[in-house]
Amino acid sequence: MPNPPIDGGAQVMHFTTRGLLANNVDVKTLAINPTRSYVNLDSIPKEYVVSTRFECVTVDTNINPARLISNTLRSESYFIERFISSNFEKKLKSILQTECFDIIQLEHLYLCKYINTIKNNSTAKIILRPQNIEYIIWERYINNVNNPIKKIALRIATNRLKKYEQKIGSELDGVIALTKEDADIFKSFNNNAPIIIIPMGYDYEKLNNYNFEKQFDHAPIVYHLGSMDWLPNVEAVEWFLKNVIPLLEKKQFNGKIIIAGRKMPKWVFQHRSKIVDIIGEVNSPVEFQEEKQIMIVPLLSGSGIRAKIIEGLALGKTIIATTIGAQGIDYENGKNILIADTPDEFANQIIKCVNSKEFCMTTSKNARQLSMKNYHYNISAKNMIDFYHTLLGIGNI
Numbered sequence: 027m028p029n030p031p032i033d034g035g036a037q038v039m040h041f042t043t044r045g046l047l048a049n050n051v052d053v054k055t056l057a058i059n060p061t062r063s064y065v066n067l068d069s070i071p072k073e074y075v076v077s078t079r080f081e082c083v084t085v086d087t088n089i090n091p092a093r094l095i096s097n098t099l100r101s102e103s104y105f106i107e108r109f110i111s112s113n114f115e116k117k118l119k120s121i122l123q124t125e126c127f128d129i130i131q132l133e134h135l136y137l138c139k140y141i142n143t144i145k146n147n148s149t150a151k152i153i154l155r156p157q158n159i160e161y162i163i164w165e166r167y168i169n170n171v172n173n174p175i176k177k178i179a180l181r182i183a184t185n186r187l188k189k190y191e192q193k194i195g196s197e198l199d200g201v202i203a204l205t206k207e208d209a210d211i212f213k214s215f216n217n218n219a220p221i222i223i224i225p226m227g228y229d230y231e232k233l234n235n236y237n238f239e240k241q242f243d244h245a246p247i248v249y250h251l252g253s254m255d256w257l258p259n260v261e262a263v264e265w266f267l268k269n270v271i272p273l274l275e276k277k278q279f280n281g282k283i284i285i286a287g288r289k290m291p292k293w294v295f296q297h298r299s300k301i302v303d304i305i306g307e308v309n310s311p312v313e314f315q316e317e318k319q320i321m322i323v324p325l326l327s328g329s330g331i332r333a334k335i336i337e338g339l340a341l342g343k344t345i346i347a348t349t350i351g352a353q354g355i356d357y358e359n360g361k362n363i364l365i366a367d368t369p370d371e372f373a374n375q376i377i378k379c380v381n382s383k384e385f386c387m388t389t390s391k392n393a394r395q396l397s398m399k400n401y402h403y404n405i406s407a408k409n410m411i412d413f414y415h416t417l418l419g420i421g422n423i
Contacts, residue, residue: 030071033333034332034334041227042410043055044403045227047078056118058114061084062089085109094179104179104183105164106190108136118144119143122148129417130148131153131155141197151200159330164187164257166326167261170261191215196219199220200221201219204224204225204331205330205353208329225331225354225400226331227405228340233340241342244319246320246383248283248318249283249318250284253287253288254294262325263324280301281301283303286314319343320345320346321344323351324348328351329353332354343393344364344393345389358392361389362396
């Protein structure tokens with residue numbers, strides 16, 4: 027669901043839509059409303075519904091262990107099978123038979139199962155804009171699964187997902203990758219779909235009343251903000267709590283670290299301590315971050331670009347991230363993002379930032395400059411429209 031933009035995936039889609047609308051593109055949005063992370067329709071602003079002519083279909087995407095195991099007897103990957111819905115297909119078909127589109131952009135690999143429905147009912151060019159390379163995330167996750175039956179079932183599903191992801195390009199007219207890393211992986215699949223790299227942009231109108239200096243009016247606060255129904259975030263938080271926090275305690279760190287995000291697992295709350303606070307979901311991510319100074323992104327796996335870092339740059343945060351966490355960002359280590367790939371590096375960078383307000387003020391300024399230069403949603407939208415024109419044969423990139 028592209029709205030409300032409370033997590034990275036929603037932000038990527040929401041800001042894209044905002045950018046396209048700002049450049050006079052007529053947009054129609056059809057979304058799956060997944061039961062696993064269901065969105066109450068009353069929480070979606072009426073302005074968004076009207077401007078994007080928004081519609082959605084509820085689909086049961088809950089992970090069912092029994093269905094996962096029984097799926098091993100079928101040929102479809104379970105991860106893809108969860109998103110197949112006759113009701114969604116019916117709605118999609120109805121829209122395509124009553125409206126004419128130039129471009130149909132699929133915002134997730136799992137929506138590619140509806141390509142045949144699109145081709146049978148539309149002449150539009152079909153573009154995939156994957157937010158991650160899906161099989162890579164699941165391959166990493168499997169390494170941490172202990173249940174042998176679950177591990178076997180997940181490996182079968184992941185291998186099938188990989189094969190599907192590798193061949194899907196032959197059915198597409200184009201691919202928009204968020205990062206060079208993801209684009210290179212798609213190119214390695216040796217399919218014919220044209221590929222372009224367009225990072226997500228940020229909607230700066232959200233910041234009209236934002237106080238960039240408020241973070242420096244208080245003692246520095248370190249924070250992590252991320253949806254905990256995304257496996258790489260769970261892995262990152264667990265790694266940080268188990269490996270970095272003990273080092274900070276040994277170094278007599280007396281600051282405050284806040285872990286926030288929706289779908290927070292119960293075990294995370296058990297790590298509350300003198301220096302760690304766990305608060306779960308926040309109502310307004312931007313408002314939550316206003317008084318906080320140091321963002322941490324300790325990702326160990328995943329692909330695509332981190333929407334939280336794009337937002338952190340726009341908000342002028344001092345960002346400490348792993349190399350994987352910062353992939354896809356055109357950063358300079360030590361200038362606008364700080365890179366830390368080991369527990370020692372992470373702990374040392376945190377202490378360095380907490381102890382130097384001047385250093386954080388400098389990195390904050392550099393972060394905002396990088397954001398305005400490279401990650402404004404209007405820039406991304408214009409590059410996307412140029413790609414559309416090229417595919418339609420009415421212009422060049």
